[in-house]
Amino acid sequence: MTEEIYRVELATRGDKILRQVADQPTSIYACHALFVLDEKTDQVEGIVKRVFGGEKAGAFGRVAAGTFDVFAAMHLASRWQTQLSAGTLDHMRQIMTHGMHHRGNTENHWLMYYAGHLLASEMWPDESAMWNGLRPDVVQKEATRWLLGMMDRTARTGHHEYDSTQYHGWHVTPMIALADHAKDEVLRKKAAQTATLLIADMALEYFAGTWAGGHCREGYRQNTWRYVGTSAALMAYYFGDDTEDPLHIQAGMCPAVTAHYQPPALLAELARERSVPRVIKKTKAPRTIYRYVDGETKPVRKYTYLSRSFALGSTQVGLPGAPAGPIDLISWDLTWDAPTQEGTVVCTHPYLDPGRFGAFLSESPQSIERNVASPKPYLQSPDRLFGASPYEQMMQCENAMVVLYRIPEDDRAPYVNLYLPRSVKWVERAGWIIGDMGSFYLGLRPVGAYRWESISEDGHVDGWLLRIEDLHAGLVVEAVEADEVASFTAFCDAMVQRDLDLSEWHSHGVVCYEALNGRRLKMVYDGDHCVDGETIDYEAWPLYGGPGIDAPLGTGVIRFEQGDQKLVLDFDVDEKQAMIPMRVIG
Amino acid sequence: MDMWLLGTGGGIYQSPNGWDWMRISEYDYRITALVVDDLGLLASCGSGLWRVLPNNSVWVQLHDETLTEVMDIARISGDVGVVAASAYGVATGYHTDDGVVRWRWHSDDLPVNARFTNAIVAETDKRWVIGTEAGVLVTEDGGEVWQWTNLVGIGIRNLKQIQGQWWACADNGIWISDDGVFWKRAGKGLLDVAVFDVAVTKNGVVLGTENGVWGGDGLTGWEKVGLHGQVQAVDVHSEKTDLWVAGCLPGGVWVTDSAGKSWSYMPDLPGGVEVVLAPGGGV
Numbered sequence: 001m002t003e004e005i006y007r008v009e010l011a012t013r014g015d016k017i018l019r020q021v022a023d024q025p026t027s028i029y030a031c032h033a034l035f036v037l038d039e040k041t042d043q044v045e046g047i048v049k050r051v052f053g054g055e056k057a058g059a060f061g062r063v064a065a066g067t068f069d070v071f072a073a074m075h076l077a078s079r080w081q082t083q084l085s086a087g088t089l090d091h092m093r094q095i096m097t098h099g100m101h102h103r104g105n106t107e108n109h110w111l112m113y114y115a116g117h118l119l120a121s122e123m124w125p126d127e128s129a130m131w132n133g134l135r136p137d138v139v140q141k142e143a144t145r146w147l148l149g150m151m152d153r154t155a156r157t158g159h160h161e162y163d164s165t166q167y168h169g170w171h172v173t174p175m176i177a178l179a180d181h182a183k184d185e186v187l188r189k190k191a192a193q194t195a196t197l198l199i200a201d202m203a204l205e206y207f208a209g210t211w212a213g214g215h216c217r218e219g220y221r222q223n224t225w226r227y228v229g230t231s232a233a234l235m236a237y238y239f240g241d242d243t244e245d246p247l248h249i250q251a252g253m254c255p256a257v258t259a260h261y262q263p264p265a266l267l268a269e270l271a272r273e274r275s276v277p278r279v280i281k282k283t284k285a286p287r288t289i290y291r292y293v294d295g296e297t298k299p300v301r302k303y304t305y306l307s308r309s310f311a312l313g314s315t316q317v318g319l320p321g322a323p324a325g326p327i328d329l330i331s332w333d334l335t336w337d338a339p340t341q342e343g344t345v346v347c348t349h350p351y352l353d354p355g356r357f358g359a360f361l362s363e364s365p366q367s368i369e370r371n372v373a374s375p376k377p378y379l380q381s382p383d384r385l386f387g388a389s390p391y392e393q394m395m396q397c398e399n400a401m402v403v404l405y406r407i408p409e410d411d412r413a414p415y416v417n418l419y420l421p422r423s424v425k426w427v428e429r430a431g432w433i434i435g436d437m438g439s440f441y442l443g444l445r446p447v448g449a450y451r452w453e454s455i456s457e458d459g460h461v462d463g464w465l466l467r468i469e470d471l472h473a474g475l476v477v478e479a480v481e482a483d484e485v486a487s488f489t490a491f492c493d494a495m496v497q498r499d500l501d502l503s504e505w506h507s508h509g510v511v512c513y514e515a516l517n518g519r520r521l522k523m524v525y526d527g528d529h530c531v532d533g534e535t536i537d538y539e540a541w542p543l544y545g546g547p548g549i550d551a552p553l554g555t556g557v558i559r560f561e562q563g564d565q566k567l568v569l570d571f572d573v574d575e576k577q578a579m580i581p582m583r584v585i586g
Numbered sequence: 587m588d589m590w591l592l593g594t595g596g597g598i599y600q601s602p603n604g605w606d607w608m609r610i611s612e613y614d615y616r617i618t619a620l621v622v623d624d625l626g627l628l629a630s631c632g633s634g635l636w637r638v639l640p641n642n643s644v645w646v647q648l649h650d651e652t653l654t655e656v657m658d659i660a661r662i663s664g665d666v667g668v669v670a671a672s673a674y675g676v677a678t679g680y681h682t683d684d685g686v687v688r689w690r691w692h693s694d695d696l697p698v699n700a701r702f703t704n705a706i707v708a709e710t711d712k713r714w715v716i717g718t719e720a721g722v723l724v725t726e727d728g729g730e731v732w733q734w735t736n737l738v739g740i741g742i743r744n745l746k747q748i749q750g751q752w753w754a755c756a757d758n759g760i761w762i763s764d765d766g767v768f769w770k771r772a773g774k775g776l777l778d779v780a781v782f783d784v785a786v787t788k789n790g791v792v793l794g795t796e797n798g799v800w801g802g803d804g805l806t807g808w809e810k811v812g813l814h815g816q817v818q819a820v821d822v823h824s825e826k827t828d829l830w831v832a833g834c835l836p837g838g839v840w841v842t843d844s845a846g847k848s849w850s851y852m853p854d855l856p857g858g859v860e861v862v863l864a865p866g867g868g869v
Contacts, residue, residue, distance in 0.1 A: 064614065098644075100613055103633045105655070114651075133637075133646030138686050146651040290655075290673050291702035291719040320698070362632065362655045362673045362702075365741065365757070366780050366796045367816055367835050581691075583654050583674055 006265035013237055014257040020249045028052060028072035030251040032258040035080045045088045048073065053095035064100045071112035071174055074119040075255050078181035081123070096120040099131050105361075106586030107161035108170040111150065115174035118143035122183050144187060147178065149580030151194045155556040155571035156579065158284035158543060161586040162300065163201055165211050166219035166328070169230025169253050172198045179261045192261055193569045197558060199263045202235050204280045204546065205304045205313065206271035208337035209241035213304035213313020216284070217586060218330040221378055221460040223386045224419055226340040238263060239271040266565040273562065277307045279398060281545035283553055286318055287326055288585045289359050295320035301538045305398045309439035310336040310479050314396040314403075316538055322390040322408075323355025327379055329388040332396075332403065334479060336437055338421070341462045345444070347418035347475055349389035349405050352380055356388075360585045383455050383465060385419050395529035395536065400515035402523045404447070404474040404505075416473040418446065418466040419455070430496040433466075436488045440481050443495040447474030447502060447511070472506055476513050485516075590831060591627075592839060593617030593819075593861025598629060598638065604823065604831050604841050607855055611643050619658045620861050621668065628668055630656035635670055635679075653677055653689045660708035671703035671716060676729055692729025696720075700732075705745040707752075707766075715752065715766040717742030722754055724766050737761055737769035743782045753791075755781035760793055762804055774807040776800065782818045783862075787845065788827040794820040799832055799846060811846035813837075819862040833859025 018033040025034055028051050031044045052073045053065050065073075073092050077084060096117070103113045121136040121143070130139045153160065161167060175198065178191035205212045211231050215223075222228045227236075227247040235241060236248035237257060282304075286297035298318030305312045314332040319325065333346040354369035363371055373380045379387070391411075394403040407414055420426065424435040424442075435442040448470025455465035468475070478495070485491045494516055504510035509525030522530040529536045544551035548561035556573030559566070590607075592599040598610040598617055615631040627638040634649025635656050648666065649656070655673035662669050666679030666687055675693035682688055693701050697720065705717035712728040721738030722745070725731060737754055744755035752763040753772065757780045762772035771777075776795065783794035790803035794817035802808040819833040828845040839852040839859055 064612075102615075103654070105632065129644070131644075133644050134686065138684055141684070142651055142686070149651075289698065291699055294697040294699055294720075296698060362657065364743070364782070364816070364818065364835060371836075581652055581674070583652060 001265045001269055003265050006268055007262065009240060009268075010237070010262060013240065017233075017237060017249050017257050018254065021251045021254050025251075027251045028069070028076050029254045031076050032079060032254045033251075035083050036258050041083065045085050045091075048076070048088050049091050052092065053099050064102070065095055066102050067104045067109040067112040067116070068170070070096075070101060070116035070120075071170075071177070074116040074123070075173070075177040075181075077123060078119050078177060079255065079258065092120075093124050093127075095131075097124065097127050097130055101131055105584060106167070107150070107582075107584045108164075108167045108586060110146065110584050111171055111174045114143040114146050115178055118147065119177065119181055144184065146580065148187060148190060151190045152556070152571065152573055153285065153579045153582060154194060154197065155558070155569070156543075156554050156573055156575070157299065158282065159198070159201065160285040160288075160582055160584065162216045162282075162284035163205070163211065163214070163302070164217035164229070164586075165215050165231040166217050166222070166229035167586070168198065168202065169234050169250075169256075172234060173253065173255050176256055176259045176261045180259055190571060193571060195261060196263050196267070196567070197569055199234070199238055199267050200270070200544075200558075200560065201282075202231055203239065203267040203271035204282070204544070205306070205311070206235055206239055207274070207306055207311040207335055208343075209235065209243070210335050210343070211235065212306065212311030212333070212335040213280075214300075214302050214315035214332055215330045216287070216300070216326065217328045218386055220328060220376065220386065221457065223330050223333065223346060224341050224344045224461050224463060226338070226343055235271070239268050264565070264567055266560060266562050266567050269562045269565065270560065274306055274308055276547075277305065277398070278547050279545075280304045280306065281541050283541050283543050285582065287324070287329075287360075288582065289320060289324040292323050292355050292359050293320040297324070301541050303396050305396070307399060307440070307479070307481055309437070309481055310334060310442075312396065312399055312401060312477065312479055314394045314401055316394075317388055319388060319390055323353045324359045325351045325353070325356035325388040325390050326360065327356060327387050330386055331388060331392060332394060332401065334442070334477060336440065338423070338437075342421040342423045345418075345420060345442070345477070346385060347403060347416055347468075348385055348387065349392055349407060349416050349473070350382060350384035350413045351387065351389040351391070352382075352412040382413060383417060385417055385455075385461065385465075393523075393525055395521060395523045397515065397519050397521050397531045398517070399480060400476075400478040400513065400517075400519065400521060402474065402476050402511055402513055402521055404509075404511060404523060404525050405472065406509065406525055407471045407473070409471060411471075414469070414471055416448075416468040416470075416475075418444075418450070418468060418475060419461075420444075420464040420466060422463050427492055429492055432492075432495050434492050434495055438482065440479055441485065441488055441491040443476075443478045443480075443491070443498075445476040445495075445498075445500060447476070447505065448472065474505070474511065476500060476511075478515055480516055588865050590821075590865060591620055591622075591861070591863040592831075592833060592855070592859055593620050593629070594833070594856035595858030595860075596856035598627070599855060604829055604843075605852075607839070607852060610638065611645065613645055616858070616860075618656060618860055620863055621659050621661055622863070622867075623661060623667065628659055630659045630670065632656075635659065635668070648679065648687045650686070650688050652691070653679075657703060658705045660706045660714070662708045662711045664711070669706060669708055669714060671706035673702050675701040676703055676706065676714070676716060678728070692725070693732065696723070696732060704741070704743055705755075707745050707747050709747060709766070715745055715747075717745040717754060717756075722766070722769065733767065735763075735767045735769060737763075743780060744784070746784055748784070748786055748791075753784045755784060755793070760784065760804075760808075772804040773802045776808050782816070783820050785820050785822045785830070785864075787822050787830075792820055792822065792830065792846070794818060794832060799830075801846065812842070812849050813840055818858075818860045821862040821864040823864050824866050831862050831864070833862045835859060
């Protein structure tokens with residue numbers, strides 16, 4: 001596909017998105033659509049004044065703004081400065097110079113905060129002070145340091161708030177805003193490269209409209225959905241999943257549509273090419289765990305196998321042990337082309353220890369469980385299907401995977417939850433649960449006694465929940481394209497004859513499995529992961545690995561090749577230079 | 587400052603008498619520590635460190651892009667004049683040629699749990715005692731070398747140096763020390779109760795604990811004084827020594843002018859209170 005053809009595609013999809021967003025504009029993001037379409041622009045000032053900087057009561061009359069608001073306002077101001085009314089711009093200036101702002105605590109918060117405040121400091125450089133009492137040039141320098149530092153870290157050691165279906169859009173759009181509007185040329189260039197890299201992250205694991213594999217933050221109770229979060233809208237726009245799903249038309253992602261920045265066509269090609277199975281490896285930054293453990297977190301290693309009809313992805317999460325367990329991390333899943341709730345298999349140990357909140361939030365340990373879980377009771381639900389467990393470990397080789405758990409006796413949830421779609425005609429045979437998805441077949445072998453339960457929560461989840469009631473629970477997963485075996489019956493026959501050796505699981509934590517293609521997986525809990533006798537050296541993994549990808553860790557140079565198209569992202573990193581400390585969560 | 591001060595989950599409040607409270611400016615940050623100095627107030631919070639000037643509605647930012655999740659602060663000499671304890675470790679500030687404050691980190695080499703610092707007391711410019719999630723540590727040289735004390739393996743919620751005596755509020759009760767290095771249990775009881783604050787009364791000390799306010803002399807048994815919930819902060823008026831203010835998490839602000847015999851709840855104040863300072867620093 002040529003760049004010209006891809007631009008036409010984007011324009012066509014973008015026009016559809018903008019028209020729908022402009023139909024009922026309520027947010028600052030939607031104002032981008034109004035300007036492009038030249039419709040209802042008289043509403044913009046009212047929208048901005050209503051949304052940005054709600055007045056607070058009190059003698060001082062200061063206004064508060066969160067990171068989303070600041071970014072939304074300053075992206076709009078930067079993109080449409082000449083079209084915005086004097087009253088609108090003055091309102092924004094007042095809030096950026098006299099308001100009260102929050103920086104938040106996640107990486108997407110800080111990214112939006114610093115992008116917004118950088119654009120403000122450059123838009124009003126002659127103000128005596130910005131909102132925090134500092135001169136605009138000082139604000140600009142602080143923001144530049146953090147933004148360039150964040151890009152540098154991302155290019156060297158991997159994205160911190162990695163592959164978040166929920167929040168990825170709040171990483172991509174600030175980069176786009178900086179690429180389009182920052183005054184500094186280096187910052188503009190690196191922001192554009194980072195935007196491209198983040199879109200590549202989606203493309204590499206894009207599967208039938210979904211983002212397959214592990215995610216640092218999937219969102220609460222959404223990891224059985226087909227489309228999730230801001231990434232759904234961006235993937236639909238950039239890669240062309242043209243549906244009527246409401247998640248594909250999000251006003252918040254509208255600025256990506258109206259931006260000058262557009263990604264290269266190669267990324268859409270990367271996303272769509274699924275004719276030949278491929279393994280994608282990624283290294284991501286260690287999670288932020290700042291108390292209750294002595295060991296440091298290790299880099300995250302992702303492995304995603306994308307076949308024609310399914311995608312299976314897993315993660316070495318690199319956590320240092322209990323109670324570290326990021327609350328919305330998704331370590332693995334199997335994904336296929338099916339309606340929401342019907343195209344995912346996933347399991348997790350619903351680790352409930354409140355120490356997992358305190359491991360990355362600074363509130364008092366004596367009160368943190370109520371503080372966090374009282375407004376979000378699903379975080380402590382015994383049926384939870386999302387979130388990390390310090391007792392979960394896994395390994396994967398292409399289309400086969402082993403997931404193992406060693407849950408302490410005194411754990412609040414001495415079991416594992418396995419989610420299965422209702423629409424599949426499951427077969428139980430000799431310990432295996434086998435499914436015929438039409439285009440591919442799936443074998444699941446729970447380790448431990450289990451029972452079928454139903455899980456249904458309006459609007460969030462609806463399927464089977466298999467509760468594996470064993471402290472040493474586990475699951476073997478193998479998916480095979482239907483045309484690679486004679487029939488579903490033949491597949492069932494083959495699966496029940498697989499060599500699954502659990503004889504040393506309880507005694508020594510060892511499980512061996514011979515996959516249908518003959519590959520032998522040997523997994524030692526708290527030990528090595530071997531394929532055909534060879535130990536997987538996760539530390540040797542590149543930043544990105546896969547067909548046509550050359551991206552060694554630490555170098556800041558990422559090369560993609562697809563067909564006759566090439567893309568090189570060179571972040572000009574100095575490998576001897578220390579990276580900025582990552583003082584955010586998420 | 588001749589005022590009571592509160593650091594709450596929704597900003598700073600002040601009161602001339604402990605009963606009538608007014609918010610200081612409109613900033614609604616979660617306040618974790620307050621220090622009164624010649625210029626006004628230093629306020630630490632989740633988002634960093636702020637200078638609060640009298641009669642100025644703008645708080646001036648003292649943090650940079652590395653200082654965040656500040657849990658406590660202590661005065662030292664120097665151009666910034668403060669050492670900060672945070673979830674990411676201990677740092678001191680310095681002014682750059684631009685006139686802004688940048689931060690230098692002093693505990694990056696400690697284990698994760700010992701970096702998370704809930705409390706800090708600077709006995710001198712170089713001798714700091716810190717209360718971390720891993721216990722109490724001491725440096726004699728401004729953070730170059732850290733010495734582990736005998737109070738380790740337990741989360742420390744607060745530290746105070748009162749009349750030459752060191753007090754450590756821990757997840758397993760209250761501890762006392764002559765030098766900040768060798769610690770022993772203070773008083774009898776409260777072995778498995780988290781303690782968050784300690785303040786001097788005319789007869790001994792009162793403790794803010796996860797189970798109300800307790801009093802004692804630090805030698806004999808502790809006795810429950812009142813309140814039923816997590817008391818995160820408590821302080822005592824230096825002259826009206828029966829006037830105490832207790833800050834609860836989430837239970838808000840309670841005041842007694844009868845040394846704990848009767849407590850009154852202060853409505854219209856935020857529920858989460860982590861700092862109470864009596865006028866002039868209490869008794």
